[in-house]
Amino acid sequence: MKKVAVVGAGETKFSGPQTKTEVELFAEAATEAIAESNLKPNDIKALFIGNALGDIEEGQGMIASYIAENIGCLYAPANRYEGACASASMAIRDAFMWVASGYYDIVIAGGVERAATMGTGLATRTFAMFSDARYEYPSGVTFPAVFAMLTHLYADTYKIPLQKLREQMAKVTIQSYKHGAINPKAQFFGKNADMTVEKVLGSFVVCTPLTLHDCCPFSDGAAAVVLTSEEVAKKLTKKPVYITGIGQTSNGPLGNQKDYLPRIRARELSSQQAYKMAGVKPEDIDLCELHDCFSIASLIAAESLGFFEYGQAGEAWEKGQADIGGKVAINPSGGLKAKGHPIGATGAGQVYEIVKQMRGEVEPGRQVPDAKIGLTDTLGGDGGTLVNMILERGWK
16 A cells, blocks of 8 residues: 655635635635645546535535536546535545555545535534434434533533533633634634633523533635655655544444443544554644534543543643643644634645644644644544544654
């Protein structure tokens, strides 16, 4: 199996409603990634694109084909991936395997979404399609409800008073906002840097006990990366970032996961696949972009990924062990909570962030010093799809 490198990365700003179409948004990110790679569109052999809700957002199906033509990759094979919030990560994982196999030597992968353009009502309803449509949604379960229930279960399982847990979760939010406020690509750039525990707890209740600032926003945006074989990468860049480990798992409805909850067993297995393939351990990871759709999701993810003991992630955030300079730098981009969550693009945005961090190309206030190994973590639905990828710096 060949080594696979990220040689270029591009990303639009993640934001509220944008006027550009999804084809135009992806083209913006792809053009940046291709130009950074010192390539031309006709060098790209195939496209792998995550997009969860384009048919509903714009009434546009088969979006990958239109994107290929629009960016100058005429007649290249183009596939669309749908795995809810993990769509782009699925696309990049599959692109990795095609290049590793030797079938292609240069491809582009990523994702795009206009979730914010739908508006809160339609976005909430369509997001709910990624939980169980027969039993969960008719019972009134949307994703805020899923993670509200997990918050209560987490408090009960680990015997943490709910008020204390809420204060720990507020620390997650404050850290995310701190980094997002200085990330020009983030939806909350220039905002919420003065967030306090009191402001988080005092914002309006979305689903008990989650408040507004416990929740990530709906977002529009796109991100793309160019993947090549090692041989090609050496000709194109002095700073290749190699994908050294991948993992993906699936699971059924939330109720069927009850034996492990609030742990997400699929995440544990997916990350273990990635760690084993890369030959690294959780303690080797310098930075992690994890799926913090809600503040409680950060605690659950950090524990499942092996960074902290179960029930102790909240204390880690309080002590700064999940921040830059701590045990592992989690979400220096601002994460979904502050950078934003354009569903089909989120996983590609995580890869973009890690590549830029390793190359030392982010703002000084959120740069992870000497980052060499990074991990992405993307969750689709309520644990139905999990994808993890490990990236390593390819130069000394």
